[in-house]
Amino acid sequence: xxxxxxxxxxxxxxxxxxxxxxxxxxxxxxxxxxxxxxxxxxxxxxxxxxxxxxxxxxxxxxxxxxxxxxxxxxxxxxxxxxxxxxxxxxxxxxxxxxxxxxxxxxxxxxxxxxxxxxxxxxxxxxxxxxxxxxxxxxxxxxxxxxxxxxxxxxxxxxxxxxxxxxxxxxxxxxxxxxxxxxxxxxxxxxxxxxxxxxxxxxxxxxxxxxxxxxxxxxxxxxxxxxxxxxxxxxxxxxxxxxxxxxxxxxxxxxxxxxxxxxxxxxxxxxxxxxxxxxxxxxxxxxxxxxxxxxxxxxxxxxxxxxxxxxxxxxxxxxxxxxxxxxxxxxxxxxxxxxxxxxxxxxxxxxxxxxxxxxxxxxxxxxxxxx
Ligand SMILES: NC(=O)c1ccc[n+]([C@@H]2O[C@H](COP(=O)([O-])OP(=O)(O)OC[C@H]3O[C@@H](n4cnc5c(N)ncnc54)[C@H](O)[C@@H]3O)[C@@H](O)[C@H]2O)c1
Numbered sequence: 001x002x003x004x005x006x007x008x009x010x011x012x013x014x015x016x017x018x019x020x021x022x023x024x025x026x027x028x029x030x031x032x033x034x035x036x037x038x039x040x041x042x043x044x045x046x047x048x049x050x051x052x053x054x055x056x057x058x059x060x061x062x063x064x065x066x067x068x069x070x071x072x073x074x075x076x077x078x079x080x081x082x083x084x085x086x087x088x089x090x091x092x093x094x095x096x097x098x099x100x101x102x103x104x105x106x107x108x109x110x111x112x113x114x115x116x117x118x119x120x121x122x123x124x125x126x127x128x129x130x131x132x133x134x135x136x137x138x139x140x141x142x143x144x145x146x147x148x149x150x151x152x153x154x155x156x157x158x159x160x161x162x163x164x165x166x167x168x169x170x171x172x173x174x175x176x177x178x179x180x181x182x183x184x185x186x187x188x189x190x191x192x193x194x195x196x197x198x199x200x201x202x203x204x205x206x207x208x209x210x211x212x213x214x215x216x217x218x219x220x221x222x223x224x225x226x227x228x229x230x231x232x233x234x235x236x237x238x239x240x241x242x243x244x245x246x247x248x249x250x251x252x253x254x255x256x257x258x259x260x261x262x263x264x265x266x267x268x269x270x271x272x273x274x275x276x277x278x279x280x281x282x283x284x285x286x287x288x289x290x291x292x293x294x295x296x297x298x299x300x301x302x303x304x305x306x307x308x309x310x311x312x313x314x315x316x317x318x319x320x321x322x323x324x325x326x327x328x329x330x331x332x333x334x335x336x337x338x339x340x341x342x343x344x345x346x347x348x349x350x351x352x353x354x355x356x357x358x359x360x361x362x363x364x365x366x367x368x369x370x
Contacts, residue, residue: 020045020252022046022048023047023048023093023094023095023251024047024048024049024050024091024092024093024094025047025048025049025093025094025095025096025097025251026049026052026088026091026093026095026096026097026129026130026133026135027039027042027049027051027096027097027099028052028053028079028084028096028097028099028100028122028126029053029058029098029099029100029101029141030049030051030052030053030058030063030099031051031053031055031058031059031060031062031063032053032057032058032062032099032100033062033198033200033202033203033204033240034099034141034195034198034240034247035051035053035058035062035097035099035100036058036062036063036065036202037202037240037241037243037244038097038099038244038248039051039063039072040065040066041244041247041248042248043066043069043072045248046071047071048071049071049072049073050073050075050087050088050093051063051072051073051074051075052075052077052079052087052100053074053075053076053100054077054078054079055076056102057102057103057204057207059204060074060076062202073091075087078122079100079118079122079125079126080117080118080121080122080125084125084126084129085125085128085129085132088126088129088133089129089132089133090133091133092133092134092135093130093133093135094135094136094137095135095137095138095139095251096126096129096130096133096135096137096138096139097138097141097247097251098123098126098127098130098138098139098141098175099141100118100122100126101118101119101122101171101172102115102118102119103168103209104168104208104209105146105168105169105293105295105296106208106293106294106295107208108166108167108168108295109166109167109294109295112167115167115168115171116167116171116174119168119171119172119174119175120171120175123140123171123174123175123178126138127179127188130182130188131182131186131188135188136188136189137188137189137190137191137251137256138179138188138189138191139190139191139192139193139250139251140175140176140179140190140191140192140193141192141193141195141247142173142175142176142193142194143168143169143172143194143195144156144194144195144196144236144262144263144300144302145195145196145197145235145297145300145302146164146165146166146168146169146172146297147169147172147173147176147194148160148162148300149162149163149164149165149169149297150163150165150297150298150299151163151299154299154301155236155263155265155301155302155303155304156261156300156301156302157261157303157305157306158194158258158259158260158261158306165295165296165297166294166295167295169295175192176192176259179192183257189253189256189257190256190257191250191255191256191259192258192259192260193243193247193250193259193260193261193307194259194260194262194302195238195262195263196235196237196238196262196263196264196300196302197211197236197237197238197300198237198238198239198240199212199213199237199238199239199240199322199323199326200239200240200241200322200325200329201240201325201326201329201330202240202329205217205330211235211273212273212277212323213326213330215273215274215277215287216277216280216281216323216326216327216330217330219277219278219281220281220327220330220331220334222283224286224287224288225274225287225288226287226288226289226290227270227271227274227288227289227290228290228292228293228296229270229289229292229293229296230271230289230292231269231270231271231274231287231289232269232270232271232298233269233270233296233297233298233299234267234268234270234298234299234300234301235267235268235273235300236263236264236265236266236267236268236300236301237264237266237268237273237319237322238262238263238264238315239315239317239321239322239325241317242262242313242315242316242317243262245313245316246262246307246313249311249312249313250311252311254310254311258306258310260304260306260307260310260311260313261303261304261306261307262302262304262313263300263301263302263303263304263315264301264302264304264315264318264319265303265304266301266319267300267301274287276320276323277327280324280327281327
């Protein structure tokens, strides 16, 4: 019997570009910012996709590009549910990309139990499904921006001991540890990608994370964005297309048992980021400063030479180009002066992609880097 709130839809037709042998892949968090870009890429590469998402922070509209592809099946359910488990097992994916997560450092400090339910129990559930489906590999999105804590030497390599400052960081490390366990016991191939601060089109400008979209959206709307702390904190910003490349490469045979950092190695301060964005959107550079938030780190820059060596991955998009593309997308998504906020409220025919969830609230905005 289907569980309440669960829906399963077959959706669409997408022009195919053949890259590698066609596989069956399961993607959790598929309606999110990164997950939906990965869905598009996997379909482009001729793979068959089971997309799983409970739409808690993702939006079914993000899957619109692929909505007519018959190789895409969308399953609206929680990764912890029996239904998700059953459907992943019966789909028998060769590769599971596990991206579903409650992704918010600040909320993880306020409610660590909720964070752990999705990020720890959820990851374990997906691993169990992958094992029983006899999947070859699981690719997990860890967090290079949080797991290493505050370090003295930059860029940070994978050999640096982890030092979590938030329950979110702890949950990502826990996910990595469970990958190791499943590799040892069951021979499941595993690769964890420790991502920097990912940015680009489709990142929710009204969410709690994704400072580039949040700042750009506030500037486009003529609002003042909030910087938490002095603005001197730095992050390593990596563009969405480069991250999707890394995920696709990680699905291959290489990188088994490894955590690989995915970043540019370059630091940009939050204050500098606001200044760059204000110039691009031609608005005054006048952010509001608020007290720092618990769990946030001071500096992040990731050394990705291992990803270059093992996967052949390198970031191809520099910050000015990535920002230009992101701002162009936000401008394009603007309807009556409301960037992207409107887009996610547009009703999608239920028979096509399962419809929109009612009650998806817009955050009142403003935020800083995670
Ligand atoms: N965006 C970044 O800068 C960044 C950095 C490091 C790591 N990551 C990781 O990458 C992954 C994707 O991040 P994102 O930026 O696309 O975030 P996102 O919030 O856009 O996507 C997460 C998706 O997971 C779904 N989800 C959450 N809980 C779920 C559950 N219990 N069952 C089913 N679906 C659930 C959400 O609805 C959402 O669509 C996450 O694991 C995140 O921790 C992201």
